[in-house]
Amino acid sequence: MTVKVEWGEEEEYPAVVKALQELSDEDPLLNLQWHQEDRELHIKVMGKIQLEILTSLIKSRFQLNVKFGQPSVIYKETPKQIGQGIIRYTMPKPCWAVLRFKIEPGERGSGVTYHSIVRKEDLLERYQNEVSRRVPEALEQGLYGWNVVDLKITLIEGEHHAVHTHPLDFAVATPMGIMNGLNQTGTKLLEPMLNFRISVPEQFGGKILHDLSQMRATFDSPMQQEDRLIVEGIIPLSTSMEYSVELASLTKGRGTMTTFFHGYQECPEGVLVTRERRGINPLDQSKYILSVRKALS
Secondary structure, rough: OOEEEEEEOOHHHHHHHHHHHHHHHHOOOHHEEOOOOOEEEEEEEHHHHOOOOOOHOOOOOHHHOEEEOOEEEOEEEEOOOEEEEEEEEEEOOOEEEEEEEEEOOOOOOOEEEEOOOOOOOEEEOHHHHHHOOOOOOOOOOOOOOOOOOEEEEEEEEOOOOOOOHHHHHHHHHHHHHHHHHHHHHHHEEEEEEEEEEEEEEHHHHHHHHHHHHHHHOEOOOEEOOEEEEEEEEEEEHHHHHHHHHHHHHHOOOEEEEEEEEEEEEEOOOOOOOOOOOOOHHHHHHHHHHHHOOOOOO
C-alpha cells in the first residue's frame, strides 16, 4: 500500500525528509517518493501495524511527530494483447525522433523486458541508449495511472536526422511512443494478493466462510483442530484490509488472522481503479511536448 506522510510545521520538512530517507536506506521497500506537482511525500508499507511502528520509531529516534494518510492499495497494469506504438516527433523544429515499438504481454511476475533490433546505422547507438534509459520512466504511469509491468518491449524501427536530431529528442519521444502502444494494446489491472491463515472457534466458522466468499477469497477446505476451525487461502488486499480488526471484534479476540504477500493477479471483470496522473499524459502529444519544453503556460 502507499501512504502520504504528514507533519505539523513547514520548517520540519527537511528533518522529516532526512529521517524518512535514513529509514528508507535501511529498508528500501519503504521506497520514499517526493511528488513534485503535489508537494507530497509518500512511502510504501505492508499494513497499518507497520505505520504504527513507524510513527513510534520516528518519534523516539528523531523526535518528530508525523502522521500518515489513509493507506491505498497499489495496483499495476499489464498489456491485454500484442500491439505497436509509433511516434514521429519532427515538429516543432529543431527536433527529429522516429520510433516504432512492439509491445507484448509477458508472463506474470516477469517485470519489463526491453531490447532493440534496430541497426546502429539506422539509429545511432547513443540515441538507442537514450531510448533504453527512458523506457522504465515511460512505464511508471499507464492508461489508468498505475505502473505497467509484465511486458516485452522491442524497438523495431528508429530514425534520426543528421542535422535536426538531439539526444533529448528521444527522451521526449519514448514516453509518447510507449503510451501510443499501450493505447493500442489496452491494459488490464493487476491487484496485490495475500496468503492468509484464519483460526477461529468452531461456532464462527459459517460466518467466516461467508465473509471470505464476499471478499473474493479462494481457500482450501477448512481444517478442524479440536474446537477451532482453520482456513487457509489467498485473498485480495483491497477487500481484506480491515478484516483482521473485524475478526477480532466478531470473535471477542479469540480469532486470529495472519497474512503475507502472495503476488499480483488479474482483477476480475468489472473491477477498475484509476489513479490520478502526475504531469501531462504523453497521449496528449501537443501538450506533452510543450510541457517538456517548458513552454506550457
